[in-house]
Structures are given as structure tokens and as C-alpha cells.
Amino acid sequence: MIPLKLAIVSIAAVVIQLTLFVEVRVAGVAPELLAMLGVLLAFYAGIERGPILAFAAGLLWDIYLPTPLGVAAVTFAIVAFSVASLEEGLFHDSRGQLAVIVGLGSVASVVGYALIGEVVGQRGLIDVEMLRVAAIVGLINAALTPLLAPIVRWTLVEGRR
């Protein structure tokens, strides 16, 4: 049941990103739902499953991005590993902390995506604009955390038999 719920939530995030957030932007910047999903999966699923699930979410997003397949996937996996490591060692569950973690994780995902994208040959990803985009994405994703966090938590809970 959990894999099915994860697939539905991931596809729903991609579809919302491809439809609603093509138009709905803040200062020209769209939220990065898949990056947010990766961070939340790392937070709730833990360090063992989190990076794998974030990798899968990134791979799904990669299919629609102009960069080669795997850029978002590896970025999200590395960020998820870092987030899960921090969460295990330092943080305790609280709404405020979670929003901060999602915000910082999203910033790291955007910056990491741009860096790895440049390494594999995509041009024009790293500039001052990238920092502006990363900062705004971090703020929007942090603000959206109370909406998406309960859904992600629900997907990782085994239903009644």
C-alpha cells in the first residue's frame, strides 16, 4: 500500500507542478514541489529509505526537465541524505523546525541542481538569478510545508488490513 500511495503522491506533485505552478508563480519563481517532497520523505522515512524515495521523486521530475536524466534525482538523494542525517542527530519533530528544514533543503536542492547541471554541460544555470530563485523557492516551500507534510506522513503509514 505504501508504494502505491507514494506513486500517487509523486505523480500528483508532478502534475500540479506541470499545470498550476506553470502559471502561479511568486516573483516569477515557481515552488519546487518535488524537491519539497524529497526533503519531507527524508524527514519522515528516515536515513535508510529517505534518499531512495527522494531519488525516485527526482527521477520522475527529471523526465520533464531539460537537463539529462539523473540530475534532479542525484541532487534530491544527496539533500535527502543530509536532511535525514541532521534530523537523526540534531532535530526533533516540530512544525517550525520542519518548515525551516524544508526551506533550507529546497534551497540546497535548487543550488545543487544548478551546480550538477552545469557540470554535465547545461549552460546558464549558475548566476545571481539562481541565488534569487533558490531563496524564493526556499521561502515558498517552507510556507507550503503545513499543506504537504501531513500528506507525506500519511503516505508512509501502513493502512489497516
Place this chain on the structure above:
Amino acid sequence: MALTQRIGRSRHRLILLVLTAVSLLTLDLNGFGPLASAQGFVRDVLHPVTEVAGVVASPFSNAWNGIFNFDGLETENQELDARVKELEADEIRNQADRRALERLLLASGLPYVQNLETKVAIVVRGAVGNFDSEVITIDLGHSDGLESGMAVVTGAGLVGRVDRVDATTSTVQLISDSTLIVGVRLVATDEVGLGNAVGDAFEINQGLDWPEDGDLGKLPPVGSGVVTSSFSRYPAEIPIGWVTSASSPDGGLSLEVRVELANSVDDLGFVSVILSSGVDQVPLPETVVPNTIVPPGIDPDDIFTDGEPTEDGDGG
């Protein structure tokens, strides 16, 4: 202790994920067919879902734009803008071939591509992420005869080229993308060169020479037209824009021409695809190597006489 062990195990998994991603990147960058097909298959499967979701989401999008973007007159502005651009493009075509224009205007539609089959496409969506603002998605794909490399135009001129083609949708790399190189011809001087977007402008920065005699009258006049050349990967004579300035970045060797694009690619609703296959690589014009570089301390007259090497010169 248990935490350290778990982090250690997870680190190995992360390394495996990174290696998997590197493998996928390598395969994708080398154009591994099955991988591209698999991605296209997923996009095709999800396309109906995104279409329905797009309809559902459109009221929210419109409300958002209405509140924050003040776009109440958006549609009317688009139509007026398109009409203005078409009229401006007419001027370029006038310069290119007045007689052909009169003949072609009778056929209306896209006068500069009268012998080529075109298909009208609806722009499904613009940029999906925060880093690919120079890409749009249209509602035509393999099933409509589209292939990668085909030219995408409007009545005003070139919009871009078809990039990734799925069964029912395709992505278009817009002319405002700096990595899209276009072979162009200056209508006023009949010179050809290569250009690409640089920031908000379009620059022709390869293949043009500064007038040898320094006669500024031979430079392309401001306002003269720029069209695709016959050696470009696209059909010839598609309007690109107008010359806004001409200068030499290297003190009188090469010529750099800045162009205002005829098309505004910010808010496209409909485009036409010219169903004529593009070529993968633009044939580069012959590179002009200046032969006036002389090592310090050597008199040029000792090397060349009337433009020919002297007998004792080694030519090297």
C-alpha cells in the same frame, strides 16, 4: 552506535544511488534510444492526466494572474501585439522580396513558407521549472509528423526549433535561448552569419566581416531586416528581426550586429511548425583568419611582397 551504523549503511546506499545517476546521465547524454523512449512513454501516459489537471487548475491560475499580474486585458493585448508584430514582419519581407511578398500575401497565413507544409499548434504550457524559461510545450508530436529540428514560426517570424518529440506533444527551444544558433542573412548587405540570443538581445557574432576599407556606409543600416539564410538548418527567408546596431568587438576585424527580434516569445498562444526536417548542425561559414599578425621586430615587407610570400620565407 546504532545511529552511526545506520548512517554508514545509508552512505553505501547513497553511493549506489550516485552511481546509478551517473550511469543514467551517461546513457542520456549519449542519446541511448531506449532511455529516451522510456521517458517519452511516461510523458505520453501522463499527458491526459496533465491535460485534465490543467483544465481544473486554470480557474486558480487565472484568479492568481488576475490578482497579482493585473492581466485583465491579457487576451486583447496578445491579439494586438501579434497584429503589430505581423505588420512589422511585413516590412522585413518587403525588403527581402517585394514581388514575392505581393504574391505570397494572396495566400495569407505564413507567406514566407508557401511551398512548405505547416501545422498549427497550441502552446500547452510554458516553462515547467525555474531554469528552463526558454522552452515551451506544444500539442503536436510524432503522430502529427513532427521531428526534432523542425522550425517553429508565427506570422511574425521564427520562434524556435522543435526539440524533444513525444507521441502527442513536443517541446520547442525558443530563439531567446542563447544556445540556439541560427544561420541568418542581412537583407540590406546580403551577408550571412551565425547569431544567437545574448541576454535580451539577439546578436550576429560569427561570419560577418567589418568593411575592409573602413567604409561605414557598407554596414547594415539600423532598421534593416534579418532573415534566416539558405545555409541555416531552417528554410530560408523566415524573418528574424531588425538591425539595431552594428559594431566591431575587435577593432575593425569582425562585425557584430545586434538585432531586435520580430517575435515576442514571452506569451505565445499559437505557433506553426514547418514540417521540413532540420539538420543537426549548422554548417559554419569559412573562418576568416587575419593575415596581418606579424611577430614584433620583423618588417612585414620582408615576409610578403604584393601579398605573396617571398621565396626565402618558410611560410610558417
